[in-house]
Amino acid sequence: xxxxxxxxxxxxxRGVAHNSPMTKSNARLPRLEDVAERAGVSHQTVSRVINNxxxxxxxxxERVEAAIAELGYxxxxxxxxxxxxxxxxxxxxxxxLSQYGPANTLLGVEQAxxxxxxxxxxxxxxxxxxxxxxxxxxxxxxxxxxxxxxSVPHSETLLALAELKLGVPVVAVGSLxxxxxxxxxxxxxxxxxxxxxxxxxxxxxxxxxxxGPQDWIDGVARAEAWSAALRSAGLxxxxxxxxxxxxxxxxxxxxxxxxxxxxxxxxxGNDQMALGLLRAFHEAGVRVPDDVSVVGxxxxxxSGYFTPPLTTVRxxxxxxxxxxxxxxxxxxxDGDSVSSTVVAPELVVRQSTSAPA
Amino acid sequence: xxxxxxxxxxxxxRGVAHNSPMTKSNARLPRLEDVAERAGVSHQTVSRVINNxxxxxxxxxERVEAAIAELGYxxxxxxxxxxxxxxxxxxxxxxxLSQYGPANTLLGVEQAxxxxxxxxxxxxxxxxxxxxxxxxxxxxxxxxxxxxxxSVPHSETLLALAELKLGVPVVAVGSLxxxxxxxxxxxxxxxxxxxxxxxxxxxxxxxxxxxGPQDWIDGVARAEAWSAALRSAGLxxxxxxxxxxxxxxxxxxxxxxxxxxxxxxxxxGNDQMALGLLRAFHEAGVRVPDDVSVVGxxxxxxSGYFTPPLTTVRxxxxxxxxxxxxxxxxxxxDGDSVSSTVVAPELVVRQSTSAPA
DNA sequence: TCCCCCTAAGTTAGCGCTAACAATTAGCTT
DNA sequence: AAGCTAATTGTTAGCGCTAACTTAGGGGGA
Numbered sequence: 125x126x127x128x129x130x131x132x133x134x135x136x137x138r139g140v141a142h143n144s145p146m147t148k149s150n151a152r153l154p155r156l157e158d159v160a161e162r163a164g165v166s167h168q169t170v171s172r173v174i175n176n177x178x179x180x181x182x183x184x185x186e187r188v189e190a191a192i193a194e195l196g197y198x199x200x201x202x203x204x205x206x207x208x209x210x211x212x213x214x215x216x217x218x219x220x221l222s223q224y225g226p227a228n229t230l231l232g233v234e235q236a237x238x239x240x241x242x243x244x245x246x247x248x249x250x251x252x253x254x255x256x257x258x259x260x261x262x263x264x265x266x267x268x269x270x271x272x273x274x275s276v277p278h279s280e281t282l283l284a285l286a287e288l289k290l291g292v293p294v295v296a297v298g299s300l301x302x303x304x305x306x307x308x309x310x311x312x313x314x315x316x317x318x319x320x321x322x323x324x325x326x327x328x329x330x331x332x333x334x335x336g337p338q339d340w341i342d343g344v345a346r347a348e349a350w351s352a353a354l355r356s357a358g359l360x361x362x363x364x365x366x367x368x369x370x371x372x373x374x375x376x377x378x379x380x381x382x383x384x385x386x387x388x389x390x391x392x393g394n395d396q397m398a399l400g401l402l403r404a405f406h407e408a409g410v411r412v413p414d415d416v417s418v419v420g421x422x423x424x425x426x427s428g429y430f431t432p433p434l435t436t437v438r439x440x441x442x443x444x445x446x447x448x449x450x451x452x453x454x455x456x457x458d459g460d461s462v463s464s465t466v467v468a469p470e471l472v473v474r475q476s477t478s479a480p481a
Numbered sequence: 482x483x484x485x486x487x488x489x490x491x492x493x494x495r496g497v498a499h500n501s502p503m504t505k506s507n508a509r510l511p512r513l514e515d516v517a518e519r520a521g522v523s524h525q526t527v528s529r530v531i532n533n534x535x536x537x538x539x540x541x542x543e544r545v546e547a548a549i550a551e552l553g554y555x556x557x558x559x560x561x562x563x564x565x566x567x568x569x570x571x572x573x574x575x576x577x578l579s580q581y582g583p584a585n586t587l588l589g590v591e592q593a594x595x596x597x598x599x600x601x602x603x604x605x606x607x608x609x610x611x612x613x614x615x616x617x618x619x620x621x622x623x624x625x626x627x628x629x630x631x632s633v634p635h636s637e638t639l640l641a642l643a644e645l646k647l648g649v650p651v652v653a654v655g656s657l658x659x660x661x662x663x664x665x666x667x668x669x670x671x672x673x674x675x676x677x678x679x680x681x682x683x684x685x686x687x688x689x690x691x692x693g694p695q696d697w698i699d700g701v702a703r704a705e706a707w708s709a710a711l712r713s714a715g716l717x718x719x720x721x722x723x724x725x726x727x728x729x730x731x732x733x734x735x736x737x738x739x740x741x742x743x744x745x746x747x748x749x750g751n752d753q754m755a756l757g758l759l760r761a762f763h764e765a766g767v768r769v770p771d772d773v774s775v776v777g778x779x780x781x782x783x784s785g786y787f788t789p790p791l792t793t794v795r796x797x798x799x800x801x802x803x804x805x806x807x808x809x810x811x812x813x814x815d816g817d818s819v820s821s822t823v824v825a826p827e828l829v830v831r832q833s834t835s836a837p838a
Numbered sequence: 839t840c841c842c843c844c845t846a847a848g849t850t851a852g853c854g855c856t857a858a859c860a861a862t863t864a865g866c867t868t
Numbered sequence: 869a870a871g872c873t874a875a876t877t878g879t880t881a882g883c884g885c886t887a888a889c890t891t892a893g894g895g896g897g898a
Contacts, residue, residue: 155854166878171856179876198623202562203854207883211559213602222782227584234605243602243624245570248591266555267600371786396783403786425579426753429728429760431788512884523848528886536846560884563853841898849890854883861878867871 154195163191214242215264218275219249224424229275229297232445252278271452277340293455297448299341300464307464308448315437315469316349319391319419326479328389332363334377336393363387367397374400382408388480389417395427413478423472433474443467511552520548571599572621575632576606581781586632586654589802609635628809634697650812654805656698657821664821665805672794672826673706676748676776681714683836685746689720691734693750720744724754731757739765745837746774752784770835780829790831800824
C-alpha cells in the first residue's frame with residue numbers, strides 16, 4: 125500500500141481535495157475493479173454503491189465508499205455512456221449569445237444542469253438557417269445528448285425542430301412550445317401589458333411601439349400585446365415601427381419619431397433600441413420624459429444609467445433557465461411528456477416616463 | 482433490404498439530409514458491423530475508412546463510403562472515447578458570461594471548435610473562487626475533455642490552474658499564460674496606449690483613469706499601461722480611481738469626478754463604466770467632450786449610441802477565440818507545448834473626445 | 839524460379855462499465 | 869430440521885469501437 129500513500133500525498137501537494145484524480149499524467153486512473161479489490165468485493169457491488177442501488181448492506185457500502193475516497197475513484201463517463209446509452213449531457217442550441225437575454229438564459233441553464241450532474245454542450249448559431257440548425261442538431265445527436273435546450277428566438281426554429289421528431293426531449297426557451305416541443309418563457313404579453321398599462325395610467329393616449337424583428341417570437345408577442353392593450357383601452361394602435369433589436373436601428377427610428385411628433389409615449393421592444401431612441405431624441409432636442417415618455421424591455425444592468433434612466437420591463441432570465449431545466453429533467457428522468465411554464469415579468473419604473481405635458 | 486428502404490424513406494419524410502439518424506426512436510442505430518456487412522468487408526476495414534488510414538484500396542474505400550451513406554451511419558462517440566481515451570470535447574471554463582467580451586470570446590471558441598469537429602462543454606462560474614474553479618475542472622476531467630479553455634479574467638484563476646498540473650492542455654483567454662498554461666489575449670497595453678496617446682495628441686495634460694477591479698488581469702494591465710504612457714510623456718499619473726466594470730460604479734466615480742474637476746480627460750477601463758460616467762457628468766452639467774473628454778474600452782455595439790457616442794478601443798473577441806483554439810488544437814493534435822498569441826486592438830474615435838477648452 | 843517484403847485485408851482482445859442472471863447466505867416457517 | 873423466501877453478493881456477457889497482431893496476395897531482386 126505504499127504506492128497508494130504516495131499517490132495521496134502527490135495529489136494533496138497539488139492543493140486539490142483528497143485524491144481527486146484531476147491529473148491524467150499518473151499511470152492510469154483507478155477503475156471499478158481497483159476499488160473492488162481494495163474493498164474486498166466484486167466490481168459489480170461497487171457499481172451498485174455508486175448507482176445507489178438498494179440491497180447493499182450498510183457495512184459493505186461504507187467499506188466501498190472508503191475505498192472510493194482513498195483511491196479518488198471517478199466513474200468513466202464514456203464507458204457508462206456506452207452501456208447505458210445516456211451521455212449525461214444536455215445540448216444547448218443558442219444564438220444571439222452576445223445579447224443580454226440569451227447569454228443569461230444560458231447561464232441559468234448551465235447552473236441548473238451542473239447542479240443536477242449533467243454536462244452542458246453548446247452549439248452557437250451564427251446565423252439562423254434550417255441548415256445551420258440541422259447541422260447543430262446532428263452535432264448533438266453525434267454526441268448522444270440526453271436532451272436539447274433550444275434558445276433560438278426565431279419562430280422558424282421551433283417549426284424546424286418540431287418537424288425533426290428527435291428521439292430526445294426538446295425544450296424551447298422563450299417560447300411556449302408546441303405539441304412536440306416543451307417550452308419555458310417569460311410572459312411577453314404580460315410584460316407588454318405592464319408597460320402599456322403604465323403609460324396609459326400616466327395619461328398617455330397615443331402610444332407608439334418600436335417592435336423587434338417580426339420573425340422573432342418575442343418581437344411578435346410584444347407587438348401583439350401592445351396592440352391588444354391599446355385596443356382594449358379604446359386607443360389607436362397604428363403607430364408601429366420595426367427595428368432589429370440594435371441600438372442603431374433604434375436610433376434610426378428615433379430620428380423619424382423626432383420628426384413626426386404625434387405620439388407622447390413610445391413602448392420600445394428592448395432596452396438597446398430604447399438607447400438608440402434616447403440618443404436620437406437627445407440630438408433632435410426632444411426631451412425625455414417631458415416631451416415623450418419611453419419604456420424599454422429587458423432591464424439590462426446598464427439601463428438604469430441611460431440618459432435618462434430607463435423605465436423598463438424586467439425579465440428574470442436565470443429563473444427562466446432554471447425552469448427550463450426542470451422541465452428537461454422531468455422529461456429525461458421521469459419520462460414526463462411535453463409541458464410548458466411561464467415566468468412573470470416585472471415593471472421597473474425609472475425616469476424615462478412621466479405624465480404627458 | 483426492404484427494411485432499409487423503409488428507413489431511408491422515414492428519415493427523408495422528416496426533411497433531414499439523407500438518412501441521418503437524428504432520431505433515436507428507431508430500433509437501433511447502425512454500427513460498424515452493419516456497415517461492414519453491407520459493404521462486404523470486416524468492421525475493421527470500415528474503421529480504417531472512417532479514420533482515414535492508409536492501406537485501404539480505392540475500390541474498398543468507395544464501397545464502404547457508399548454503405549455508410551446508405552445506412553446513415555454515425556460513429557458512436559462513447560465507444561470511441563472509451564478506447565482512444567479522447568473525448569473530442571473541449572471544456573470552456575467561463576465567467577462573466579453576461580458581459581460582452583466573455584460572451585463573444587465563447588462564440589469565437591465554439592465556432593472554431595465545431596469546425597474542427599470538437600464538442601464544446603461549458604462550465605460557467607457564478608463567482609470566482611478556488612473551490613468553484615476546482616469544481617468546474619473536476620467536472621471537465623470527469624468528462625475527460627481533451628483540453629480546457631479558461632476564460633476567467635481574474636489573476637488568481639491562472640495561478641490556481643497552473644498549480645493544478647492537469648494532464649490536458651490549458652489555454653487562457655485574456656492572458657499571456659505562464660509556463661504551464663498557454664495564452665491568447667488582446668494586447669491590453671497597446672490598447673491603453675492608443676487611448677491615452679489619442680488624448681495626449683488632442684492636447685490633454687491631465688488625464689485620469691477609471692480602472693477595472695485590480696484582481697482582473699485586464700484591469701491591472703490597462704491601469705499600468707495608462708500610467709506608463711503618461712509618465713513617458715512627462716505627465717502625472719496620480720488621478721486613478723477603481724470601479725467594478727459596472728455602469729453603476731462608473732456613475733459613482735463620475736459624480737466624484739464632476740465635483741473635482743482637475744482632469745480634462747478620463748480614460749475609462751470599459752464602455753459600461755464610461756456609460757455611467759457620461760450619465761453622472763450629464764446630471765452634474767459637465768459637458769462631454771467640451772468640458773471633459775472620455776475614452777472607453779471594448780467597443781460594445783451600443784457604444785456608438787451613447788450620449789455622446791463614445792470614443793473607445795475595439796477588441797476583436799471572435800478573432801481572439803479563434804486564435805485560442807488554434808493553440809489548443811496544436812497542443813492536442815500535434816503535441817505542441819505552451820505558447821501564446823496576441824491580437825491587436827484598434828482605436829475608434831467618435832464624439833466623446835476633443836481638444837481641451 | 840524462389841524468397842522476401844510490402845500492401846490490403848481479417849481476427850482477436852480489450853477499453854470500463856452496467857444489466858441480467860446465478861449463487862450464496864441468513865432468517866423464517868412448517 | 870428441512871425447505872422456503874428474501875436479501876445480498878458474485879459471474880458473465882456485451883455496449884461499439886480501435887490497436888495490435890495475423891494472414892493472404894502480389895511484385896521485384898537474387
